[in-house]
Amino acid sequence: MGNLAGGWRLKEPSTVEECDSTWGSDSEHESEDSGVSESASPTSGGARAEELQLCDSPESVPKMKRSFYAARDLYKYRHSYPNYRKSRQPNEYRNLRFYLNKIPLIPDGIYIEEILTKWRGDYDKLEHNHTYIQWLFPLREQGLNFYAHELTQDEIKEFQSTREAKRRFVAAYSLMLDFYGVKLLDKNGNVARAANWEQRFVHLNESQHNYLRITRILKSLGELGYESFKAPLVRLFLEESLVHNTLPNMKHSALEYYVYTVRLPSTRRRLLRYAKRHYTPRHNFIWGPPVRGEREGEEEEGEEAGGSGYRAPNPTPEHQRREEER
DSSP states (O other), X not given: OOBOSTTOOOOOOOSHHHHOOTTTOOOSOOGGGOSSOSSOOTTSTTOOOOOOOOSXXXXXXXXXXXXXXXXXXXXXXXXXXXXXXXXXXXXXXXXXXXXXXXXXXXXXXBOHHHHHHHSTTOHHHHHHOOSSHHHHSOOSSOOSOTTSOOOOHHHHHHHHTOHHHXXXXXXXXXXXXXXXXXXXXXXXXXXXXXXXHHHHHHHHHHOTHHHHHHHHHHHHHHHTTOGGGHHHHHHHHHIIIIISOSSGGGHHHIIIIIGGGOOOHHHHHHHHHHHHHHOSSGGGOOSOOOSTTOOTTOOXXXXXXXXXXXXXXXXXXXXXXXOTTO
């Protein structure tokens, strides 16, 4: 997919361990922390392979295994697709033009303003329409709606500098959160249960194709300048699935996919430490952390006891046959 830079290709990881740098360092400034890379180079982040300990002890070998396909997919995303370079002329920026309300999504012929003003609360439409999600939350990878264009690095920069597009993007995010029974609290991305959370969570627990949509949404947040919005939503879904058991079917997706959309390793560590404290059976927790040097009772920064949401740090988008919603 796309053009290679300079005629050579970075070596891609071949194991889950090579895809995961979560526990390899306590540094706050690892190569995965960056958003859009400027160019491919032999020293670009992603060539490292940090070891991830998968079980607590030799006596408690987990029965589950992490998905290599999921780990590789999120590795490529976090490293800005190091082997994928493609450019378009500015007048071909379909995603930006859609968010500026200049062109409709294809094939439905619907403009972004109509979606934002008329679709909110229309849960049947949001559930059963399968063409809008690629337009609302574009990525640098092709989904099944081939009318939707992949993002490029140049388009991402233009989008992030366009206030009107960013305003509508946050409104689209809020619309989807409402569909899932979640409300956006503030401009930092903090979230909590919405007033209708019980009804919507029942639906979300059973409508598992929405888990693929959520992975896309989280990825798109990171591409378009809202990386800090990810952790609050992932933290809420971990709490609901592991602590309150309101979304038990989401547990695997949250751990295997949502956490690993987060680019900052220290934030992934906090999320996974929280998850491990509440995961049962404990010996089947296969996402770390390593036992040595870890403090099992350690609390996350900003975690509020008994809270239904997650307070975001200050601001500083499942692999299933190239799923329907990507």
